[in-house]
Amino acid sequence: MDNPFGVTKSDDFSNEEIQRFWVEPGGVSASTLLKPTRLMSMEIIGGKGSGKTHLLRHFALAVHNPGIGEDPLSVFEKQGYLGVYVRCDSLNPARFSGKSQDAETWLAVFQYFIDLWLAQALLDKIATTIESEPAASESLDGRFPKAVCDLFDEPPECSPTTLNDLRDLIRGFQREIDVAINNLPITRKLEIRIRTGPSRLIFGVPQLLSKFSARLSKLVVLYLLDEMENLSFNQQRYINTLIRHRTGNCSFRLGARLYGIKTNETIVGEINRPGAEFDVLELDAYWRAKRQYKEFCAKLCISRLQASGYLTETRDQQVLEKILVNSFEEPTSDRFYQDYTNSLFAKCPPHERPYLKRLRNELGADWKRQKKLGIKRETDIDEVLAELKSEPYPLIEKLNIFLLYKDWSKHRDLRKSAVRIGAESRQFIASQGTEPSDYASAYQHFSADMLAQLMHDARVRVKYSGFDTFVRMSSGLPRNLLFILKNVFDWAIFHGEQPFKGKAITIDTQERAVIESSSWFFEEARPTQSADQIQRGIDRLATLFREIRYSEKPSECSLCTFSCPVTALTDRTKAMLNLAQDWSMLIKHRRGQKDRNSSRVDDKFQLSPMLAVRWELPLSRRGALALNADEVNAIFGEPDDRRFEEIKQTRTARMSVPFRDAGIEVEPALFPED
Amino acid sequence: MVDYTICYKEQLQPDAYFAAHTFDLFCAALTSDDRAHILFDKANAHRKQWLVLPEYKFNSAEIPQGSYTHDIGTGEADYIAGFLDAAGLTPNSKLCIDITGLLAPYLLFLLRALAAKKIFNFEVLYAEPGKYLESEETKFSGEVVREVRQVYGFEGSHIPDTSGDLLVLGAGYDHQLLKMVAMSKEGARVVEIFGMPALRADMYQENILRASRASAALGRGAGDHQDNHLVPAHDPFMTATTLSKISESSRFTNLYLCPLATKPQVLGFGIYYLHECLNKPVSIVYPFCDVFPQKTSVGIGRVWCYSAELELNGPVSP
Numbered sequence: 001m002d003n004p005f006g007v008t009k010s011d012d013f014s015n016e017e018i019q020r021f022w023v024e025p026g027g028v029s030a031s032t033l034l035k036p037t038r039l040m041s042m043e044i045i046g047g048k049g050s051g052k053t054h055l056l057r058h059f060a061l062a063v064h065n066p067g068i069g070e071d072p073l074s075v076f077e078k079q080g081y082l083g084v085y086v087r088c089d090s091l092n093p094a095r096f097s098g099k100s101q102d103a104e105t106w107l108a109v110f111q112y113f114i115d116l117w118l119a120q121a122l123l124d125k126i127a128t129t130i131e132s133e134p135a136a137s138e139s140l141d142g143r144f145p146k147a148v149c150d151l152f153d154e155p156p157e158c159s160p161t162t163l164n165d166l167r168d169l170i171r172g173f174q175r176e177i178d179v180a181i182n183n184l185p186i187t188r189k190l191e192i193r194i195r196t197g198p199s200r201l202i203f204g205v206p207q208l209l210s211k212f213s214a215r216l217s218k219l220v221v222l223y224l225l226d227e228m229e230n231l232s233f234n235q236q237r238y239i240n241t242l243i244r245h246r247t248g249n250c251s252f253r254l255g256a257r258l259y260g261i262k263t264n265e266t267i268v269g270e271i272n273r274p275g276a277e278f279d280v281l282e283l284d285a286y287w288r289a290k291r292q293y294k295e296f297c298a299k300l301c302i303s304r305l306q307a308s309g310y311l312t313e314t315r316d317q318q319v320l321e322k323i324l325v326n327s328f329e330e331p332t333s334d335r336f337y338q339d340y341t342n343s344l345f346a347k348c349p350p351h352e353r354p355y356l357k358r359l360r361n362e363l364g365a366d367w368k369r370q371k372k373l374g375i376k377r378e379t380d381i382d383e384v385l386a387e388l389k390s391e392p393y394p395l396i397e398k399l400n401i402f403l404l405y406k407d408w409s410k411h412r413d414l415r416k417s418a419v420r421i422g423a424e425s426r427q428f429i430a431s432q433g434t435e436p437s438d439y440a441s442a443y444q445h446f447s448a449d450m451l452a453q454l455m456h457d458a459r460v461r462v463k464y465s466g467f468d469t470f471v472r473m474s475s476g477l478p479r480n481l482l483f484i485l486k487n488v489f490d491w492a493i494f495h496g497e498q499p500f501k502g503k504a505i506t507i508d509t510q511e512r513a514v515i516e517s518s519s520w521f522f523e524e525a526r527p528t529q530s531a532d533q534i535q536r537g538i539d540r541l542a543t544l545f546r547e548i549r550y551s552e553k554p555s556e557c558s559l560c561t562f563s564c565p566v567t568a569l570t571d572r573t574k575a576m577l578n579l580a581q582d583w584s585m586l587i588k589h590r591r592g593q594k595d596r597n598s599s600r601v602d603d604k605f606q607l608s609p610m611l612a613v614r615w616e617l618p619l620s621r622r623g624a625l626a627l628n629a630d631e632v633n634a635i636f637g638e639p640d641d642r643r644f645e646e647i648k649q650t651r652t653a654r655m656s657v658p659f660r661d662a663g664i665e666v667e668p669a670l671f672p673e674d
Numbered sequence: 675m676v677d678y679t680i681c682y683k684e685q686l687q688p689d690a691y692f693a694a695h696t697f698d699l700f701c702a703a704l705t706s707d708d709r710a711h712i713l714f715d716k717a718n719a720h721r722k723q724w725l726v727l728p729e730y731k732f733n734s735a736e737i738p739q740g741s742y743t744h745d746i747g748t749g750e751a752d753y754i755a756g757f758l759d760a761a762g763l764t765p766n767s768k769l770c771i772d773i774t775g776l777l778a779p780y781l782l783f784l785l786r787a788l789a790a791k792k793i794f795n796f797e798v799l800y801a802e803p804g805k806y807l808e809s810e811e812t813k814f815s816g817e818v819v820r821e822v823r824q825v826y827g828f829e830g831s832h833i834p835d836t837s838g839d840l841l842v843l844g845a846g847y848d849h850q851l852l853k854m855v856a857m858s859k860e861g862a863r864v865v866e867i868f869g870m871p872a873l874r875a876d877m878y879q880e881n882i883l884r885a886s887r888a889s890a891a892l893g894r895g896a897g898d899h900q901d902n903h904l905v906p907a908h909d910p911f912m913t914a915t916t917l918s919k920i921s922e923s924s925r926f927t928n929l930y931l932c933p934l935a936t937k938p939q940v941l942g943f944g945i946y947y948l949h950e951c952l953n954k955p956v957s958i959v960y961p962f963c964d965v966f967p968q969k970t971s972v973g974i975g976r977v978w979c980y981s982a983e984l985e986l987n988g989p990v991s992p
Binding site: 095186227 | 748749751752755783787790818819820821823824826827828830833834836837839854859860861863928952953957
């Protein structure tokens with residue numbers, strides 16, 4: 001059975017599939033984003049899987065097919081642009097370096113080569129468009145090839161008269177370069193005749209096309225250069241020069257990973273500025289900021305499912321989205337997750353629930369040790385536990401205990417605390433959580449963490465299920481979503497389920513798929529450089545978050561984010577943080593975080609939700625852990641674990657019984673109650 | 675399609691082989707594997723020379739006297755060109771190369787450079803391992819890939835149309851390397867060649883296990899093995915024939931070849947390329963690592979001799 005999500009990379013799509021699975025971004029049309037008829041160039045920056053290639057390839061294809069008998073070039077005329085898609089890796093750019101030649105020589109060769117390459121790509125595009133319509137091609141035979149030849153310094157030996165001859169001629173010039181480079185290591189001589197000046201073909205051929213073809217006269221030729229990260233610093237300088245000194249009717253759209261643009265400098269050292277020489281579209285940041293992202297994701301999935309014969313019963317988009325969302329089983333949150341949380345402890349008598357036993361032991365140990373905190377005799381412990389118990393609702397019990405730990409860390413009288421917390425919880429239950437109160441606020445903030453802790457207590461993994469969860473996990477990278485769904489589908493089939501045909505896909509199946517997807521991402525997001533160091537840093541950070549989340553008194557709710565003063569970090573740590581962002585392991589939040597003790601605004605970073613799953617952390621950020629420079633250096637910059645372990649101990653000691661370093665010493669009561 | 679299997683190969687007994695053959699030059703890459711040293715010690719040649727590849731990171735005390743060394747960082751072409759300049763070989767020289775420890779780019783460029791020097795016929799030896807050190811977890815490289823690029827001299831003449839690009843991967847144990855190569859040519863459809871029969875009975879499964887870890891990067895259809903080919907891991911000529919068959923039966927715009935498995939496979943890729951692909955839209959790409967482990971196996975298995983004939987269909991010119 002074909003997996004509707006089997007193809008996760010648009011590279012694997014045919015042109016026909018690129019159009020079939022194209023989904024307009026929510027809210028605006030893609031043309032508004034890419035502005036294909038605008039002459040100012042644009043960088044389209046995004047993480048791996050953010051949809052750059054699909055976007056660029058979509059604009060390389062005609063939006064409409066020509067009608068019968070219609071001139072094929074008329075489709076470009078109508079849309080006002082002609083997109084020429086070129087993957088930079090196809091240039092095999094690494095060969096324009098080394099081999100005992102200096103950088104200047106290679107730059108000159110590369111300029112000539114890419115000029116020939118783009119000219120060929122453009123002519124190939126025209127030729128394949130008009131090959132089925134001889135009438136259209138006539139206008140580009142004869143004078144057009146001759147005019148293109150005039151762009152070379154000297155007329156070629158045999159003058160082409162047709163478009164195909166012209167393509168062969170340029171291909172021949174390119175082969176001269178290829179052969180010379182191939183033989184260079186043997187002959188140790190690089191003998192290349194550069195036959196035209198830089199950019200003359202890139203700018204000249206589009207102008208000649210508009211001159212010789214009435215259909216193309218008002219057309220913008222859009223060079224869509226994808227995978228820019230494959231070009232070296234110097235090679236990018238040439239592209240930047242083309243962007244700055246562009247003439248005529250062409251423009252550039254550059255697709256690059258987050259780290260892909262190495263410079264905005266031109267050959268002569270001018271700096272291209274965003275907004276002046278080029279626009280920037282940051283694709284994954286764009287997705288993350290858009291409320292319509294979920295809608296876009298739903299459409300993306302529905303188009304895949306429908307192409308595979310699923311969800312064909314209606315065309316109503318809202319109904320389809322509902323069917324999609326309902327295709328995934330999720331635990332019901334009704335009555336404070338009563339059904340789900342009771343099922344976790346089905347084999348355990350209510351008074352034996354592990355978190356209650358643990359609290360009893362901790363109170364007992366503390367009572368024996370110091371007899372503080374209002375516990376005067378052993379039976380007081382039973383009273384405290386009785387106040388906190390809420391047998392039908394394990395989540396409420398867990399929250400009660402968390403609130404007690406908070407009071408414990410402040411050295412309050414725990415008998416009084418338990419009475420107050422118990423009363424508040426009963427009121428909260430009675431109002432079904434609708435009345436605003438401190439307790440309700442605590443529930444709102446910490447219920448997800450307490451639910452996760454309950455699962456931990458029951459020795460099961462935290463569940464991540466449901467379409468919304470997967471969309472959140474993808475965090476602006478649609479490929480991540482497709483990969484999760486691909487795994488969900490595969491696991492569902494393996495478990496004998498019938499995905500998207502009736503019964504919802506079980507939580508168990510989703511859990512397996514999510515774990516697999518997270519592991520894949522952890523491996524996939526390995527940078528070429530410093531991969532082990534980055535993975536170690538991420539592992540430490542996530543471990544710290546995890547220790548805090550599963551501590552008795554987590555300092556922050558839904559912890560998956562930290563803030564820090566980046567300027568105070570070591571260079572090595574800064575480099576690691578940059579790499580982690582470049583590979584989408586960390587997401588930087590633009591607004592930063594105001595430091596609690598000063599007016600300083602620190603940078604704020606979220607652990608990728610794809611990775612959060614691996615450490616059973618929350619997907620959505622709420623609290624941010626304020627780390628100092630020393631701590632961040634220990635996490636990302638130190639080769640050995642010692643310093644990190646010290647920091648982790650210090651941090652978590654404040655959040656675990658007996659709450660050392662809480663900083664508040666309680667005064668002994670003057671008039672003991674007994 | 676060219677059938678390279680008519681070329682001569684035999685499994686040999688080193689003692690008997692070297693008793694019957696004397697060479698002008700015997701060369702092998704220095705590693706710490708038993709198999710390289712056993713062959714080197716037995717070789718019967720007027721001159722025997724270790725090639726000390728910078729990636730193995732031998733320190734000067736570990737390098738035998740008379741070995742050929744070259745500065746790091748200048749690439750496979752400078753290294754091999756320097757070695758051949760110093761070796762003073764002529765087209766009539768009797769040359770025997772043990773490719774057991776020779777890293778793929780060096781081996782490939784050596785073939786290209788020998789052909790350019792009109793040395794078309796020479797003997798190639800390969801010693802199989804007794805056993806890899808860590809079975810399928812054996813690391814054959816530092817797994818930190820500096821870059822994926824074309825091997826010098828095997829850079830082809832490509833075309834801008836990438837719609838039908840094809841990447842043929844000789845799947846080795848290093849799944850990270852497989853992944854890196856696939857990621858460097860993300861637009862290409864991937865065909866994998868696995869060693870079957872493998873050098874030893876358990877290696878095929880181990881190979882599949884490792885390669886499966888890269889399946890996500892290999893893209894559409896990876897993992898369902900429809901496009902996979904099985905070629906004996908010790909047979910360069912079957913490898914070359916298979917490549918010839920694949921290229922003939924596949925419609926591709928650009929073809930990228932990447933030999934990541936055994937050295938005989940690398941040899942097969944090189945022979946095929948030099949005979950059929952020079953200056954076509956075909957190139958050999960490779961993930962370059964700065965470090966390779968000096969020792970990956972213990973003992974010695976079968977020893978093979980291959981007669982390289984680079985003028986099979988006419989001489990190979992630069």
